[in-house]
Amino acid sequence: MRAILLVGTGGVEALEEAEVEYPKLEPNSVIIKVKGCGVCYRDTLVRRGFMRARTPVVPGHEVAGEVAEVGEGVVDLRKGDLVASLIYVHDPHNPECKGEENTCRGNRWIGEDLDGCYAEYVKLPRWSLTKVGDPGKSPPEAYAFAACVVGTAVRALKTIARTKEGESVLVTGASGGVGIHALQVAKSMGLRVLAVTRSEEKAKVIESFGAEVIVYKDKFSEEVRRRTDGRGVDVALDAVGGPTLEQSLRSVARGGRVVLIGNVDPLPQPLMLGLIILRELRLYGCLNSTPRELEEAVELLKSGRVRPVYRAIPLEEEKVREAHLLLERGASLGRTVIVP
Numbered sequence: 404m405r406a407i408l409l410v411g412t413g414g415v416e417a418l419e420e421a422e423v424e425y426p427k428l429e430p431n432s433v434i435i436k437v438k439g440c441g442v443c444y445r446d447t448l449v450r451r452g453f454m455r456a457r458t459p460v461v462p463g464h465e466v467a468g469e470v471a472e473v474g475e476g477v478v479d480l481r482k483g484d485l486v487a488s489l490i491y492v493h494d495p496h497n498p499e500c501k502g503e504e505n506t507c508r509g510n511r512w513i514g515e516d517l518d519g520c521y522a523e524y525v526k527l528p529r530w531s532l533t534k535v536g537d538p539g540k541s542p543p544e545a546y547a548f549a550a551c552v553v554g555t556a557v558r559a560l561k562t563i564a565r566t567k568e569g570e571s572v573l574v575t576g577a578s579g580g581v582g583i584h585a586l587q588v589a590k591s592m593g594l595r596v597l598a599v600t601r602s603e604e605k606a607k608v609i610e611s612f613g614a615e616v617i618v619y620k621d622k623f624s625e626e627v628r629r630r631t632d633g634r635g636v637d638v639a640l641d642a643v644g645g646p647t648l649e650q651s652l653r654s655v656a657r658g659g660r661v662v663l664i665g666n667v668d669p670l671p672q673p674l675m676l677g678l679i680i681l682r683e684l685r686l687y688g689c690l691n692s693t694p695r696e697l698e699e700a701v702e703l704l705k706s707g708r709v710r711p712v713y714r715a716i717p718l719e720e721e722k723v724r725e726a727h728l729l730l731e732r733g734a735s736l737g738r739t740v741i742v743p
């Protein structure tokens with residue numbers, strides 16, 4: 404079958420088109436015909452060697468597809484079923500993992516420890532998959548980023564920040580793959596959404612999802628405060644990380660919560676500790692989503708309360724390399740999804 408392989412670490416030339424072996428079916432696993440494979444910032448970090456991966460490996464952890472074959476022991480999926488995957492493989496028998504599967508010790512990461520979805524087919528265990536069934540208002544390939552994008556926003560807002568209806572939330576990187584969907588998840592929960600972007604052009608798209616947009620050059624916290632009667636927002640979802648974290652901390656109210664859901668800069672960042680202490684801020688990390696949050700994400704996409712924003716590209720070396728470069732420049736609007 405055709406695939407894009409990550410053959411080492413470095414520039415985009417480390418991504419090579421190749422003919423690889425069709426996966427071998429095993430008990431409790433499923434072979435999926437890939438309908439969509441999201442290209443994630445994490446993929447670029449892996450490629451550049453900032454995250455551990457075995458090479459050569461088929462990258463890509465954002466999987467949606469049709470069941471092509473079911474292994475022994477899989478009783479509730481059939482050929483042709485549309486499924487969406489978590490981005491990792493956990494141990495379903497470890498009681499420590501229950502409900503916290505995303506941070507469980509021993510997790511293996513799809514597209515890093517295991518072959519991923521930059522390919523025509525991928526093999527995954529049943530417990531990493533959620534059955535989508537009828538895709539409803541979103542196209543099948545959009546379920547590729549149900550776990551890593553929509554599910555992460557669900558986890559950040561509900562499980563971690565425990566937002567309540569009527570609260571206000573700031574989303575950074577609002578036109579990016581994570582941001583544009585996170586702000587829709589926030590809207591679906593009845594939150595007031597302020598979104599920041601550097602791009603005047605993209606502001607219109609963000610606005611069309613019901614967010615109040617702030618276009619900024621270097622700083623946005625003063626404008627956030629101005630729009631919240633000087634108080635600041637209750638929660639900031641920071642999808643950018645290093646470059647925006649200080650401004651996010653300055654944008655939340657006393658006792659406010661800042662949840663880090665992405666980071667474009669893998670190097671250490673200076674942090675104003677006084678800012679956190681004096682205003683009793685809470686800074687949280689959020690690592691992707693659990694099976695429960697993935698199910699919620701799938702429902703949001705099915706019902707159309709979250710409308711997927713993405714562009715499809717073919718499974719071709721040149722296109723995939725381009726998508727990586729676009730992500731690194733922060734120039735993409737929404738997600739890029741490989742549709743083989």
Ligand SMILES: [Zn+2]
Nearest residue numbers: 443445465551
């Ligand atoms: Zn991802």
